[in-house]
Amino acid sequence: LVLKSGKRSSSGQYKDEAYWERRRKNNEAAKRSRDTRRQKEEEIAQTAQSLAEENLGLKAQIKILRNELSTLQALL
Template identity: 55%
Template sequence: LSSSGTQILQPPKKRHRPIESTSISDDNAINENNNNTNNNSSSSSSATDSLINNEDPNLIKDDAYWERRRKNNEAAKRSRDARRAKEDEIAIRAAILEQENIKLRLEVSQLKQETAKLRCMVYATS
């Protein structure tokens, strides 16, 4: 959970090597090698190899999906942080303006008192 109480999605722990360390040509070479050895190996090894071969596109899709999720989570965090910073800035500005407003109201009050006093003096002398 983040500090704001929302849950941040995290990808599950990967059970394979990262996509950056493998390339399609490497996978093809491995698959060809596995196919050649499968002809000479037992059926259980063949079943395992076919499972691995069938999962490779899904693993690549999973990596792409989690990479998109990671980028989206980072963008969402940046957006939330920017919004909070803007809200904080607005709150600070509002506090400053409130203080200035109080000061100006006090000044208006003092000027009204001075005006009333001067009017009394003018009426008293006339």
């Protein structure tokens, strides 16, 4: 029996063992991929949170400096 890929089908027992071994390896690889993706997403979310907090602090600092600038300009 020739399969679409051009490979020949082997005996039933060997085929089943090989199939399930490929499935097991694929499942493990898929799990690793999902875990890696989740970890990257969490890192991105943490970075976004940190940058948002930093942005708020910088905006507050800008407001303070603008007020100080206005005060100094009024003294001239």
